[in-house]
Amino acid sequence: MARADGSARPPHKDIGLMQRAVRCGARTRQGKPCRAPAVKGKKRCRMHGGAKGSGGQPGNLNALKHGYYSKAGVEERRRIRALLAFLAGRRKPI
Numbered sequence: 001m002a003r004a005d006g007s008a009r010p011p012h013k014d015i016g017l018m019q020r021a022v023r024c025g026a027r028t029r030q031g032k033p034c035r036a037p038a039v040k041g042k043k044r045c046r047m048h049g050g051a052k053g054s055g056g057q058p059g060n061l062n063a064l065k066h067g068y069y070s071k072a073g074v075e076e077r078r079r080i081r082a083l084l085a086f087l088a089g090r091r092k093p094i
């Protein structure tokens with residue numbers, strides 16, 4: 001059987017490599033650990049969230065929707081309020 005790199009290698013020699021592959025960390029519906037190999041670079045198999053295109057962006061970017069409550073957003077609004085209060089003559093300069 002020809003391998004991806006073009007070299008010929010008897011199939012039984014590759015079985016050990018396949019058996020040593022990192023396993024999926026998911027639990028099956030029977031509550032047992034999934035025995036399928038994890039997708040390369042991921043912790044889950046193709047059936048448990050490791051499929052191409054699945055999952056969120058790296059860095060939890062999906063959690064940010066508008067930034068209203070982010071540290072920068074809160075600080076920006078605080079500074080604007082302080083500036084408006086100053087301009088209205090109710091507060092000292094920042």
Ligand SMILES: [Zn+2]
Nearest residue numbers: 024034045048
């Ligand atoms: Zn799995």
